[in-house]
Amino acid sequence: MFNSISGTLTGKFPQKVYLENNGIEWEIIVPDTSIDSLPNVGESAKVYTWLQHTDSAMALFGFASAKDRDLFFDLNKVEGVGPKSAVKIMSSIAREQLIAALDEGNLSALEKIPGLGKKTAQKMLLALKGKLTLDDDIPGTKVIVNRGGEFADVIASLAAMGYEKKQVEVAVSKLVDELKASGNFDSMSKKEKEDAIFRRALVELAN
Numbered sequence: 001m002f003n004s005i006s007g008t009l010t011g012k013f014p015q016k017v018y019l020e021n022n023g024i025e026w027e028i029i030v031p032d033t034s035i036d037s038l039p040n041v042g043e044s045a046k047v048y049t050w051l052q053h054t055d056s057a058m059a060l061f062g063f064a065s066a067k068d069r070d071l072f073f074d075l076n077k078v079e080g081v082g083p084k085s086a087v088k089i090m091s092s093i094a095r096e097q098l099i100a101a102l103d104e105g106n107l108s109a110l111e112k113i114p115g116l117g118k119k120t121a122q123k124m125l126l127a128l129k130g131k132l133t134l135d136d137d138i139p140g141t142k143v144i145v146n147r148g149g150e151f152a153d154v155i156a157s158l159a160a161m162g163y164e165k166k167q168v169e170v171a172v173s174k175l176v177d178e179l180k181a182s183g184n185f186d187s188m189s190k191k192e193k194e195d196a197i198f199r200r201a202l203v204e205l206a207n
Helices: 032-037 066-076 083-092 095-103 107-111 118-128 142-150 152-160 165-182 190-206
Strands: 004-013 016-021 024-028 044-053 058-063
Touching: 004 024, 016 044, 024 058, 032 083, 044 066, 058 066, 058 083, 066 083, 066 095, 066 118, 083 095, 095 107, 095 118, 107 118, 152 165, 152 190, 165 190
Parallel strands: none
Antiparallel strands: 004 016, 004 044, 016 024, 044 058
């Protein structure tokens, strides 16, 4: 399956763009927030894609970045939110604002999103609060992301035990700083580092 399509933007419309690639003009469903991030019509663009194939039809969804597409996938995990609903949600609120509202448990902010009722907003909080991937586009999270990549196995193991991923990432980042300050952390092997972080994270998260 293709990951992205590169070509010339030939049209930009509400929740839709046209992209020409090697003589083929693709019609792609795109959130308005992603459309704003794409180049002007007539310029070259890269659109990250996902193909929906059902018994009755096919639809191509596109995003300005892989992170926007990841959010789209996350929203589709929520009961009652399909691909088109996810696009409408993403068209109404910036990714950073949506992640913040979910992490803070801000139900009133979610209910203000057009077409998103109270029940679906509650389901979104239940399914996604604290579970969306932090990234370096959101202020204050770059250090956590870097550590998250380095100790991804530790974070995944702790998250599998039921701890919220965001909480785990924050705890791991904090513990890395503390262990580095102890003086012998850098001389440890990768497994020794992971074991030390895992043991201390269990204590940290249990408090």
